[in-house]
Amino acid sequence: MRAIIFQAAGFEFFGLQHLLPLILLVVLSFWLPVFARDRLSPQNQVWIARGLAIIISLGILSVAIFRLLINQFDWRENLPLDLCNLLALFLPVLFWNPHPRLVKLVYFLILGGTGQGIITPNCPEGFPHILYLSYWMVHCGLVLHIIYIVVVWRIYPRFVSILHSMVAMNIYAAVMFVLNYFMDSNYFYVMAKPITPSLLDYMGPWPWYILTGQPVAFVIFFLLWLPFFRRNSIPDAQMTEDTRPSINIDNAAV
Template identity: 30%
Template structure:
């Protein structure tokens, strides 16, 4: 019987997957803006949204039917599972309210998951492929909404994102007890090495995660803060020149 090789952090396959997500995430929105009409930009975004939903369904089927995991452990209730649904909602209906929440969840959650995947087996294990397609599409979808739909977060979006995450945790915590699950990693840390290993034991790492969510949100809002500051500075300079 052939057993897949164990997953190795930042091996060749992992690095190539990260590079592919970065390449598609940057090139696809820019190509759509340059060469597609508005209607085809919308159609392509909807296609990405459908791909997100299809891969999530396929991933659930794969884990239950191929790997024999119980359905109670594979519901889309982890942060990235919820991000899949919100990103698809954003792309299918150009829904800004979903975007301003998932923007921070994508960069704080899906990016972290891609960098330190909670995987046991490496490429070409089907779960490995499903993992990188799903998490990669989240980031690609958010970049598409940002660069093509011209969506952007605002300071109030940080509060909405954090409040939505807190509400999700409150609702999912009792489900974890009922289903004997570990959604949002509220019950224990991931089995694979991750940033959570640096945040202390349970339950103290939950408070550290909340603080980290706030800090990461501020970091990922920084590009827009800098752009707004530069725009105000340029506008002020032009106004001074017009008055002189």
Template identity: 30%
Template structure:
């Protein structure tokens, strides 16, 4: 079968199949490698690698949209790059190119939370060796690992204010995409209904209450991520940050 074929025949993806388990093992190896070799990587000039990863992601996105157009799968109500992980893809690209701290602060939370959910419960129809399989998993692996790389290798750290910035970003984004969903009859960010395949959202109640539940979960888990990755002295400066900014 042609790897760019639009047919579902013989390549339907099943959660926790062999190919899925292999990807999860690869994710674990990537995380361990970044952590174990973080000091060696920090001593090297990694700009070529960062730019390579950025342009690889950009190339995958261009190839993905070209594939959808070529197979008549591209539609305005489901193919615009407005899903959280699509947005995280572009944040990852710009972070790898610019090293911008604000991009890191937002990507640390939405990258780890969004990509982990996507990697564990993929919203995917095509299995290995289809192009879409490679696009989906390579993209999400890089989204997940890039903020870890900037934390462990580049020395970036979140503050409590980073959580606040992320929640503001998500709420502004959701408001804009709510309007776009109305105009396109789309379901970007799953603001109109839950995904058709099994996901963690199934545990968060019916529409529209699961949206509020998602916000509470996102805030709670962002706090957990901040506690895990903050500077050792961050606890002592939380109150000072609040007084400074609020």
């Protein structure tokens, strides 16, 4: 039990502690949404989505409580203001009854942003440290949750959703810049690069990596949209029940 709370074994990039969460995420991302869509009732589909959202949000809260209990909470570093943590914290509120437009917007932010946190994680603690467990539960959970919603309810992002996500991301970055300036913090890495290796290392020094990151983000979002290109090419008037993006959570939950 003490190891789960306090052990601080070093994390190794693409070592076993890195690969196992990735493998589990890939398996669940392929299996769970398809299984739920094809085998479960609408009511059960809804409660799986809501259950995932609650678990992910609790992962963020558990870290804050843990740090407070051991007197290691630094508001300049440990507030849930990074994009991944902020989305995770409010996931039950945002997606209790998810609106298709919100799903399309957040799809790119989660897979584009959280995906980077999975491939190049900023998590120095190793298994079974509580911060390690929380980090992977939150990051992998966000990816699994948005894929689940997109697949189960056939909510297909359109090309214009990329532009909406780019605007939302930049508004968020601007807000974080102001907060970081007054708080002497570095949320969303708009004041400095993370100390761990990341894609930002190839984009030049501060503040240039913020500008060069714009086309990189667009390319990543575009690649994430490509699986829906064929779906988007079907005119709405010609869409069948199998191809029409739809969601009816309120009725399903009754």
